[in-house]
Amino acid sequence: MRTRHIVLLAAVIAGMATLLTGCELLGFVSIDQRIGHFQDALNNTDRSSAYQNFHPDKCSDYNNLKNPIFVINPTWPTGNVPYSLSVTSESDSSAVLVTVTGNGYATLYLRLNMQTTGLGDNRIVSMDTSTDGVAWTVGVIK
């Protein structure tokens, strides 16, 4: 392979890497990425940063979430890690549907209202929950 080709290939790889990660670096966080971060937070032994996935201005429970004891842990016990969060519908950002499974954990369905902060950073404003994805308990986190 000629040097010129190697340089070109390296540039393409660098460009793709930037495309994939650079947007987040610039502050843009897609719905998928945000749910991924929330999943990581739930699977972390230290859950004190889980609140950072919620909207700092619009989520009323934002401060309540800072101590994971009161909301995060009862909903997703630490004994059932690892959790897996799958986005099943995100066409409507005010009703993003997510399925949560865990180790020995009854499947929990989430309906999330997600809004961006000024920089296109998607955050969770409120969370409705359900055992079947049909009958919703509204505002478990709001």
Next chain:
Amino acid sequence: MKRAIVLAAFLLVGALVASALPADITYSEGDTTLKLKNGKQQEAQIGDVLNTGDALRTGKDGQAELDQKGVTIRISHGTVFTLMEKSQAGQTSTVLSVALGSIKFRYDKITGSEPQVRTNGAVAGVRGTEFTVFSGADGSSLFAVDSGQVTVESEGKSVDLVAAEGVEVPLGKPPGDKFTVHRDQIDYSKWNEDKLSAMLSDPEEAMTNIETAMAAYEKDTGDYLSQFNDYNARLTQERANWADISKTKGADEAKKYNTDVVYPLMVQTVALGLNVRYSTLAALSLRRFVAGRMYVFLKAQFIAGLDSARWTSFLARYQALLDGFEASIVPQLVEADI
């Protein structure tokens, strides 16, 4: 016992709704500050929205008006107003908190689900339609009704007020006797000055009232925390039961058990956690806007003679108050609350 839990839980799950409404700022003049729950502070502007956990403070020359779906909230100068929320009987509802200052509420119509109004020492249930709440420097409150009905409760006693009636509630004490009061008759500044003056001239009495009120908040917090811990423990047990049922009786039985028992317990446990936070924040409001202000004013008064018996006596009681606050309330606070 299990059936009772299931039935109660079903009722709770069905009832839980997010009814904490935001309030839009429709007028703002002078020194007005919006303190968001995430800790950010900014000048309050028309069009800004208060969500649950946010506070609006007006300075000496500040005034603001908010609209909360059919309620007009007029905030006078020198006022601290917070939108809080509490879970009661399976429902989450808004509580309008007046920690200091004077606010007039006017309801367009009464729906039966009006939010409660609280001060540092009293809670009012509103059946509208127009009334004013005064929250004094010493923690006392005054409720004056222009029209409709308001029930004021404190220390286990309640008083019903109708149009042209008012009641004063000293901190840590039940409501006083009702009196006649006409629209805009009370000069809040004068009333509050008198309260501040009385507090500073008799700090022993003021401390007794603060201690009584703080003890009540600490008890509430302790009770909610205890309930939360009980429910959390039950939740852990029921989750283990669910796991057993999954293994021994199959997926369908397990799903039913989750829907009927585990899930409602989870929702109620989270709601109880919310109440721990509500009670904690109410205690913080008393500590900051009544006790703390009293300390600062007295410190200035005694600064040239800190060995005086009056100051050292006050300081000893104040330190004991803080010790109780540190033990019972602070563990439930987060940095953004400060």
Next chain:
Amino acid sequence: MRRIVLVAAACAAAVALASCASLQHSWDQGAVRQVADLLNAGQAQKLASMSVTPFLVDGEIVLIRTDVSSFWDGVAKAGFRVEGASLDQGTPVTAESYRQFANTMEVKAFFSRYVKEDARILSMTSNTGSHILLLMRSEWFSRQIIGFKGPF
């Protein structure tokens, strides 16, 4: 030649560093003198105008602007003086500085949320031996008082 240049550069750096330290000491002394003079003259309004909100009095957080003014008014009315005041020590604010005011979660949060990195804690001593702590910083060449503790 290169050696001469290197030695000269090292000397210049040492002088610069020493100047920085003495400049800082000079600022600290000036700040203490200014606050002491204002206290002794009963200039409550000027002290209030130098003070920010939120403000710290001992371990108490003052959130209301008019309360800060009332505090200084009260101090002036009480006839409080710091005769013969001098700078005892000036230190930059660190992660542990809050303990000097009060070892509480609230004061720790106050420092974390409201006290910028360039703030300093100045210890003032009067001729009676009592101490006062000032939490101060510079903003646009004027001094800001963020907190006051004492006398103790």
